[in-house]
Amino acid sequence: xxxxxxxxxxxxxxxxxxxxxxxxxxxxxxxxxxxxxxxxxxxxxxxxxxxxxxxxxxxxxxxxxxxxxxxxxxxxxxxxxxxxxxxxxxxxxxxxxxxxxxxxxxxxxxxxxxxxxxxxxxxxxxxxxxxxxxxxxxxxxxxxxxxxxxxxxxxxxxxxxxxxxxxxxxxxxxxxxxxxxxxxxxxxx
Amino acid sequence: xxxxxxxxxxxxxxxxxxxxxxxxxxxxxxxxxxxxxxxxxxxxxxxxxxxxxxxxxxxxxxxxxxxxxxxxxxxxxxxxxxxxxxxxxxxxxxxxxxxxxxxxxxxxxxxxxxxxxxxxxxxxxxxxxxxxxxxxxxxxxxxxxxxxxxxxxxxxxxxxxxxxxxxxxxxxxx
Numbered sequence: 394x395x396x397x398x399x400x401x402x403x404x405x406x407x408x409x410x411x412x413x414x415x416x417x418x419x420x421x422x423x424x425x426x427x428x429x430x431x432x433x434x435x436x437x438x439x440x441x442x443x444x445x446x447x448x449x450x451x452x453x454x455x456x457x458x459x460x461x462x463x464x465x466x467x468x469x470x471x472x473x474x475x476x477x478x479x480x481x482x483x484x485x486x487x488x489x490x491x492x493x494x495x496x497x498x499x500x501x502x503x504x505x506x507x508x509x510x511x512x513x514x515x516x517x518x519x520x521x522x523x524x525x526x527x528x529x530x531x532x533x534x535x536x537x538x539x540x541x542x543x544x545x546x547x548x549x550x551x552x553x554x555x556x557x558x559x560x561x562x563x564x565x566x567x568x569x570x571x572x573x574x575x576x577x578x579x580x581x582x
Numbered sequence: 583x584x585x586x587x588x589x590x591x592x593x594x595x596x597x598x599x600x601x602x603x604x605x606x607x608x609x610x611x612x613x614x615x616x617x618x619x620x621x622x623x624x625x626x627x628x629x630x631x632x633x634x635x636x637x638x639x640x641x642x643x644x645x646x647x648x649x650x651x652x653x654x655x656x657x658x659x660x661x662x663x664x665x666x667x668x669x670x671x672x673x674x675x676x677x678x679x680x681x682x683x684x685x686x687x688x689x690x691x692x693x694x695x696x697x698x699x700x701x702x703x704x705x706x707x708x709x710x711x712x713x714x715x716x717x718x719x720x721x722x723x724x725x726x727x728x729x730x731x732x733x734x735x736x737x738x739x740x741x742x743x744x745x746x747x748x749x750x751x752x753x754x755x756x
Contacts, residue, residue: 461598472600 398522399474405514405528406544406553407449408571411535412436414447418527418536425515425526428479431503433512434527449535451527452477452499452512453557454567460491460500460511468509475567476516480509496559496581514568550574557581639666641731641744647672647682650738656698660685663742670731671696672740673703673714682731682742683717689724703728 419432439446458477461469468484469491471477480491480500487507491500500511515525528538537544544553553569556578563578572579597603645663653659653674660671669685673696683703687694692707696714703712710722717728732745 458598467596469598470600470603471598478600 397474397520399520400522401474402540403519403524403538404541404544404553405451405454405525405568406537406539406571407451407568408535408537408548408551409448410446410571411533412447412449413533413535414438414445415532417530417532418449421526421530422512425517427517428510429503429506431510433479433510435501449527450497450499451525451536451568452514453497453564454514456565456567459494459496459564463490463494465490476514476519478516479511479513482508485509496557496562496564544571552576554579641666641742644734644741644743647740647742650674650735650740653740656696658696669693670742671703672733672742675701675714679715680733680735680740681714681717682733683712683728684730687724688719688726688728689722694728 414436416436418434419436422428422434423430423432433452435450437448437450439448454471454475454477456475458469458471461471461477464480465488466484466486468480468486469477470481485508487502487509489502489509491509491511492502500509502508503510515523515527518525524538525536528536531537534547537547541553544551548571550573551571552574554572554576555566555569557564557566558578558580560582570579641663647661648659653672655674655678656676658671658673660669662669671683671685671694673681673683675681676699683694685693687705687707687710689705689708689710692705694703694705694710694712696702697704701714702720703714703717704710705712705722705724708723710724711720712718712724712728713720717730719725719727730745731742734741734743
């Protein structure tokens with residue numbers, strides 16, 4: 394087994410309300426050569442006609458990753474830290490099953506490579522004990538990578554939530570989103 | 583994931599978890615070891631039994647190969663004896679003599695060929711060399727000389743028959 398310096402006490406926290414849409418995370422992500430200088434993080438407008446609110450989407454690293462479940466080529470795997478890795482370049486056949494299966498819309502098929510690419514939580518950085526690039530550049534700390542103690546001290550009125558309800562389907566993830574204090578899950582529909 | 587019993591086999595064979603994919607249990611390893619060593623033992627037994635109790639059929643009688651004019655000096659012709667699947671090679675050496683050998687290298691049964699002008703039969707697979715005059719091994723991995731047939735000239739016709747054990751320097755003119 395490979396030896397890494399991955400810090401298991403560190404977690405990813407996303408606070409959508411703090412996102413100011415500056416796209417610093419996208420720029421930072423796209424500087425990375427590991428993803429072919431494509432951004433693996435995506436900033437979206439919620440309802441552009443009526444609000445300037447933006448949201449930011451990283452891979453949520455599901456406990457039971459449906460992208461990997463539907464992959465016919467066995468290209469997506471999850472490691473012992475719970476990081477769901479991007480498609481194995483030697484195996485991905487560009488079928489886009491994962492693109493359609495992901496409830497968060499994270500995997501994107503890059504047509505020019507005929508391959509799916511998605512966030513792997515900056516594995517080359519996190520496995521060396523560093524923070525993901527997007528979390529280090531976010532000026533409003535909508536993206537935060539650190540310990541649970543740190544986030545509870547910084548956001549006393551919020552609770553990290555990692556349970557999502559899609560109808561009857563419950564999805565639990567490694568990445569947390571910040572919700573009003575006392576929340577236990579996010580019901581999508 | 584859901585309970586193990588309802589999981590299809592392929593999910594266990596292609597796990598999503600990397601640790602599961604790389605892990606080999608002691609039992610699986612023992613099974614694999616048994617399968618491989620059992621296969622080797624069975625294969626060796628088969629080869630031994632076949633070699634000892636079912637020897638290769640000897641070539642009986644004389645067989646016509648071709649007209650002598652059909653093979654120039656330094657030329658070769660491959661042929662098969664009727665009722666057998668073993669490929670043979672007929673060589674017209676530069677000194678005018680004729681030789682016939684099995685075209686299967688005694689190392690791993692690759693097809694050998696005569697290198698014109700060199701007096702050597704070459705196996706390209708592992709660089710094995712045989713003397714074209716006698717079939718003896720000159721170099722490389724082959725363990726035994728090439729099995730030879732005796733070449734019989736009947737006027738303009740080239741015939742072969744079973745050679746005297748291991749020696750190829752028989753060329754009879756009738």
